[in-house]
Every structure is written in C-alpha cells, then in structure tokens.
Amino acid sequence: MDQHALQVWSSAHLAQVEQALERWVGGDAPAGLGQAMRYAVLDGGKRLRPLLVMAAREAIAAGDGDAQPAPGRQEPALRTGFDEAALRAACAVELIHAYSLVHDDMPCMDNDVLRRGKPTVHVQFGQAQALLAGDALQALAFELLTPEDAGVPAAVQARLCRLLAHAAGSSGMAGGQAIDLASVGVALDEARLREMHRLKTGALLQSSVMMGAACGEASVAAWAGLSAYGAALGLAFQVVDDILDVTQDSATLGKTAGKDAAQDKPTYVSLLGLDRAQAQARDLLDQAHAALGQTALPDTRALAALADMVVSRSH
Amino acid sequence: MDQHALQVWSSAHLAQVEQALERWVGGDAPAGLGQAMRYAVLDGGKRLRPLLVMAAREAIAAGDGDAQPAPGRQEPALRTGFDEAALRAACAVELIHAYSLVHDDMPCMDNDVLRRGKPTVHVQFGQAQALLAGDALQALAFELLTPEDAGVPAAVQARLCRLLAHAAGSSGMAGGQAIDLASVGVALDEARLREMHRLKTGALLQSSVMMGAACGEASVAAWAGLSAYGAALGLAFQVVDDILDVTQDSATLGKTAGKDAAQDKPTYVSLLGLDRAQAQARDLLDQAHAALGQTALPDTRALAALADMVVSRSH
Numbered sequence: 001m002d003q004h005a006l007q008v009w010s011s012a013h014l015a016q017v018e019q020a021l022e023r024w025v026g027g028d029a030p031a032g033l034g035q036a037m038r039y040a041v042l043d044g045g046k047r048l049r050p051l052l053v054m055a056a057r058e059a060i061a062a063g064d065g066d067a068q069p070a071p072g073r074q075e076p077a078l079r080t081g082f083d084e085a086a087l088r089a090a091c092a093v094e095l096i097h098a099y100s101l102v103h104d105d106m107p108c109m110d111n112d113v114l115r116r117g118k119p120t121v122h123v124q125f126g127q128a129q130a131l132l133a134g135d136a137l138q139a140l141a142f143e144l145l146t147p148e149d150a151g152v153p154a155a156v157q158a159r160l161c162r163l164l165a166h167a168a169g170s171s172g173m174a175g176g177q178a179i180d181l182a183s184v185g186v187a188l189d190e191a192r193l194r195e196m197h198r199l200k201t202g203a204l205l206q207s208s209v210m211m212g213a214a215c216g217e218a219s220v221a222a223w224a225g226l227s228a229y230g231a232a233l234g235l236a237f238q239v240v241d242d243i244l245d246v247t248q249d250s251a252t253l254g255k256t257a258g259k260d261a262a263q264d265k266p267t268y269v270s271l272l273g274l275d276r277a278q279a280q281a282r283d284l285l286d287q288a289h290a291a292l293g294q295t296a297l298p299d300t301r302a303l304a305a306l307a308d309m310v311v312s313r314s315h
Numbered sequence: 316m317d318q319h320a321l322q323v324w325s326s327a328h329l330a331q332v333e334q335a336l337e338r339w340v341g342g343d344a345p346a347g348l349g350q351a352m353r354y355a356v357l358d359g360g361k362r363l364r365p366l367l368v369m370a371a372r373e374a375i376a377a378g379d380g381d382a383q384p385a386p387g388r389q390e391p392a393l394r395t396g397f398d399e400a401a402l403r404a405a406c407a408v409e410l411i412h413a414y415s416l417v418h419d420d421m422p423c424m425d426n427d428v429l430r431r432g433k434p435t436v437h438v439q440f441g442q443a444q445a446l447l448a449g450d451a452l453q454a455l456a457f458e459l460l461t462p463e464d465a466g467v468p469a470a471v472q473a474r475l476c477r478l479l480a481h482a483a484g485s486s487g488m489a490g491g492q493a494i495d496l497a498s499v500g501v502a503l504d505e506a507r508l509r510e511m512h513r514l515k516t517g518a519l520l521q522s523s524v525m526m527g528a529a530c531g532e533a534s535v536a537a538w539a540g541l542s543a544y545g546a547a548l549g550l551a552f553q554v555v556d557d558i559l560d561v562t563q564d565s566a567t568l569g570k571t572a573g574k575d576a577a578q579d580k581p582t583y584v585s586l587l588g589l590d591r592a593q594a595q596a597r598d599l600l601d602q603a604h605a606a607l608g609q610t611a612l613p614d615t616r617a618l619a620a621l622a623d624m625v626v627s628r629s630h
Contacts, residue, residue, distance in 0.1 A: 029489075029490055030485075030493055030494050031494045033485055033493035037485065103447075108441075108446060109443050126423075128423045128496050129496065131418055131446070135450075138450065138453050139480050139481075139483040139484030139487075141480075142476050143477065143481055146473050146474075146476045146477035146480065154474075155469040157472075158461050158473050159461075159469075161472070161473070162462075162463065164457075165454050165455070165456075165457035165458035165461065169454030169455050169458055170343070170344030170348055170454070171343060174348065174450050175345050175451070178345055178346040178347060178348035178444065179346045181346065181443050181444065181447070
C-alpha cells in the first residue's frame with residue numbers, strides 16, 4: 001500500500017472515528033466542561049493512534065476470515081461486537097492522547113500556547129477548566145470501552161481497559177512524563193533516553209496496536225509480532241519527532257518548533273546528531289516491517305504503510 | 316451496629332485495604348512519581364469510599380449466602396473472585412478520590428496548602444509532579460479493576476470499570492467540579508446546589524456502594540435500594556461537609572476551615588442557614604435507612620452504621 005492508497009484507506013476509517021468522537025465527547029457535560037473537552041479532541045490531530053487500532057483490528061480479522069469459516073468461530077454477532085469494540089478502542093486511545101496534550105501544555109508543565117495551530121486548551125478556557133477537561137477525557141476513555149449493551153464481549157471490554165490503563169499510567173505514559181520532567185538539563189545516555197520515550201510516547205502507540213489485536217482472536221505469533229511492530233513504531237515516532245523539532249518550523253508542525261532545545265531537553269538529535277538520528281529512524285522502520293513478517297497474518301499492508309508514514313511525515 | 320461496633324468492623328476491613336494500597340500504589344513508578352502517588356494515597360483519609368464498597372459487598376454476599384446453597388450458585392472459586400474484586404474496587408475508588416483531591420488542591424483550582432494535616436501534594440512535590448501523580452492515580456484505578464489472572468470474572472471487571480468511569484467523568488465528579496468552578500460568587504438555588512453536589516461528591520460515593528453490589532449477584536430490589544441509599548448518603552455527606560466547614564476549626568478538619576465562605580462558594584449553610592442544613596442532614600439519614608429497608612437484604616447493619624457515622628462525624 002503506497003502513501004496514496006493509505007490516504008484513501010485512512011479517510012474511510014477516520015470518517016467513522018471523527019463521527020464517533022463527535023457523538024461521544026462532551027455532549028452532556030455541564031458548565032462549559034463539554035466545550036473544553038470537544039475543543040481538545042475534535043477537529044485536529046493526525047489520529048495516528050486510532051488508525052493503528054483500526055489497522056491492527058483489520059489485520060487480525062483478515063487472518064481469521066481467510067481460512068474456511070469453521071463452525072462456532074467468529075459468528076456474525078461476534079464480528080459486529082469486535083467492530084464496535086475497535087471503534088471504541090480507537091476513540092478511547094485518542095482521548096488518552098488528547099488529555100495528555102492538554103495537561104502537558106499547561107503552565108506548570110511545558111507551558112505551551114499553540115497546539116494543532118490553535119491556542120491550547122488552558123489559553124482558551126483557563127487552567128482550571130483545562131485540568132478538569134483532561135481528567136474527564138481520561139475517565140471518558142474507560143467509559144467508552146465498557147458499554148452496557150453494544151454487543152462487545154465482557155472479556156474484550158476488560159482486556160481493552162487493562163491494556164489502556166497500563167499504557168496510560170505510571171508504567172507507561174505518565175511514568176515517561178515524570179522521567180521527562182526529571183531530565184531537563186540532565187545528560188541522559190541513549191539507553192535512558194530510549195526508556196523515557198518507550199514509556200512517554202511508545203507505550204500508548206504500542207497499546208493502540210495491541211488494542212486493535214484484542215478486538216479479535218489473535219494467535220500467539222500474531223500477538224508477539226504486533227507487539228514488536230508497535231514497539232519499533234513507537235520509538236521511530238519519537239526519533240522522527242525529535243528530528244522534526246529541529247528541521248521544521250512552527251507553522252508546518254502546528255506547534256512550537258525548537259522547544260526541546262529551548263527547554264534544554266535531551267533528544268535523539270542532541271544525543272546522536274541529525275544524521276545518526278535519521279539512520280536510526282530508518283533502522284526502526286526496518287524492524288517494524290520485519291516484525292509484521294513474523295505475525296503470519298495475510299494482510300498487514302495498512303500497518304506497514306502507517307509505519308512508512310510515521311517515518312516519512314513532515315509534521 | 317453502634318459506632319463502637321462499626322469501628323471494630325472498619326478496622327478489620329481497612330487493614331486489608333491499607334495493605335493492598337501499600338502493595339499496589341506507585342511501587343514501580345519512575346522518577347519520583349511513585350513517591351508523589353503514595354504520598355497522596357497512603358496514611359490518611361477516612362477511607363469512607365472503600366468502607367462503602369466493602370459493606371455493600373458484604374450485604375449482597377449475606378443476601379446470597381442466607382438461602383440454602385443451590386447447585387451452581389456462587390461456587391467457592393467465584394466467591395473468592397468476588398472478594399478479590401471488592402478489594403480492588405475499594406482501592407480503585409479511593410484512588411479516584413485521592414487523585415481528585417490532588418488536582419483540586421492545585422493553585423489553578425482551590426489553591427490549598429493543607430490536606431489531612433499535611434502539606435498538599437503540589438506543595439510537597441511541585442505542581443508538575445502533582446498533575447502527573449493525579450493522572451497516574453486515575454489510570455491505576457482502572458488497572459486495578461482489570462487484573463489478568465486474579466480470578467475476577469471479566470463481566471465483573473467490565474461492570475466495575477463502567478460504574479467507576481461514569482462516576483468519575485463529566486457526568487459525575489469532573490462535571491460537578493466544573494459546575495463548582497462556574498458557581499463562585501453565583502447565587503444557586505437549592506435544586507442547582509443539590510445537582511452540583513450530586514455530581515461532585517455524590518456520584519463517587521453512590522458508585523462505591525454500587526461497585527460493592529456489583530461484586531456479587533444483587534437482586535433488582537437490592538440494586539434499587541442500594542442505589543437510593545447511596546444517593547441519600549452522598550448528599551448527606553456534602554450537607555455535613557458544609558456544616559463542618561463553618562462549625563469546626565482547621566486542626567479538627569485536617570484541612571483549611573471556613574474556606575467556602577472565604578471563596579464565596581454557595582453551600583447548604585449559606586443557602587439554608589445552619590439549623591435547616593442540620594435538619595436536612597437528619598432527613599437524608601432517614602432516607603438512607605429507609606432505602607436499606609427496601610433492599611430485602613438480611614444484613615445491612617454496616618451500611619446503616621456508615622450512614623450514621625457520615626452524619627454524626629466531627630471531621
């Protein structure tokens with residue numbers, strides 16, 4: 001799948017995700033909270049995490065459907081339940097990502113005023129509302145994963161909550177952010193920089209892939225291969241982020257460029273230099289492709305194209 | 316059960332909860348995050364919400380065990396799974412409560428420096444770490460509810476996540492806090508004040524009761540009665556909180572007294588006067604007791620005593 005085909009594939013899936021977010025986020029929240037939640041989530045972002053959920057779900061479903069349908073295996077009702085679960089997982093992981101940006105932009109953290117080309121949430125709605133909107137978005141993620149009567153099997157609901165909670169919390173994203181906080185002005189070696197990013201950005205990207213895989217019946221090989229794919233992609237994403245922070249301007253990025261250096265934060269570029277950082281990004285892309293080969297799934301083209309996109313993106 | 320018997324009952328249950336929190340909170344979180352999480356949760360608080368979970372779970376289990384054990388009904392393994400679920404639910408709801416206090420105390424919200432007789436988390440660890448610790452505690456709550464191999468049935472895991480996420484989010488606690496933010500200096504009538512507190516404090520207290528009930532097989536009558544009990548108790552808690560804010564000093568409360576009036580926040584006392592607020596608390600206590608009578612459960616003594624305690628407490 002080339003980048004044009006990926007765009008066609010993405011558009012179809014994102015339409016579903018955007019509609020669902022529109023329907024599910026903040027509609028009945030009182031006292032301006034809903035507006036802040038919707039501002040943080042709707043109309044913006046590459047939606048990489050939802051796309052990873054959808055692509056992984058499709059890869060698993062294709063693996064399952066390719067064989068002759070065996071009796072008792074993924075009946076139509078169950079398939080529908082899995083589709084519903086994948087859509088909810090796609091939205092939930094995006095809500096966690098969105099809340100982390102809202103909190104991360106606040107004055108006590110990165111103190112950033114621009115995000116996706118718009119004023120950040122606390123600039124628009126005040127810090128107190130931004131804090132609450134982030135908190136409410138995190139809760140909403142778990143609410144979306146546990147619908148009472150949407151046909152999603154309870155075991156899938158529990159597994160999705162488990163994956164997302166682990167990736168979002170102190171062993172994942174929040175833990176990585178704490179390391180980040182403690183690393184300003186500190187010389188990290190490459191192993192510690194990698195560990196920080198594995199938690200801060202990688203965990204949620206990897207869990208997006210695993211959540212997609214959890215919306216179906218993944219074999220052991222598929223699960224392991226997708227996990228390795230998610231880990232490589234997660235790290236590649238961050239290496240490229242560090243590269244873009246020095247090679248692009250704020251208008252292209254839709255957020256403040258050059259802020260890592262300004263804040264004296266360790267990055268792959270500051271540690272390895274631009275050339276070696278770019279070589280590392282290509283190396284991780286190779287690893288991601290190789291991992292897909294290990295899954296024994298018949299169609300991982302969307303996942304492969306998403307990895308290409310992550311490494312070749314300009315913002 | 317009188318207040319002395321309640322204390323004996325509570326001590327036994329809290330020992331379990333404190334041990335579990337000690338084990339589960341922040342142990343492997345990096346870069347000081349774990350310390351901030353543990354500071355926020357351990358060694359403090361009345362633990363009312365965990366006690367409500369445990370008491371509701373016991374009431375349901377007694378209702379179930381009272382009949383002759385029918386074949387296939389709550390086998391020993393399932394009972395153990397329900398006990399594990401109740402302990403996890405008790406801890407999870409306390410984590411949500413603790414995170415809300417951490418964020419609520421921050422300078423952009425209530426800007427409070429004293430909590431449970433100690434400096435608040437942001438005073439002790441800085442605002443950025445406090446923000447992250449709160450975020451990580453919320454994620455941990457859902458992680459505790461979805462253990463992979465602790466014998467908790469997936470349907471119970473999903474139901475517990477659903478109840479907690481709904482109570483914590485924009486239709487519950489976070490929504491109530493948004494109304495609270497928007498109400499400073501505004502004259503609320505009693506209906507709107509009640510709605511604010513139903514969300515801000517009531518939803519999580521009520522969900523504590525319902526989460527306990529979800530760790531077992533509650534009849535329709537038991538579910539409805541416990542829901543009404545939780546609603547009455549939740550509101551009573553807030554009315555009494557408003558009363559204590561004007562009748563007690565900071566040392567007794569372990570937090571800053573008189574701050575509602577200082578911040579020009581509407582309260583039951585400012586709206587109704589002290590006498591009518593006290594009458595309302597007694598009235599809500601009667602409603603809570605009456606609701607327990609509707610459950611048709613054989614032993615709701617701990618729940619009844621907890622309601623008495625909520626209304627008669629001095630801090």
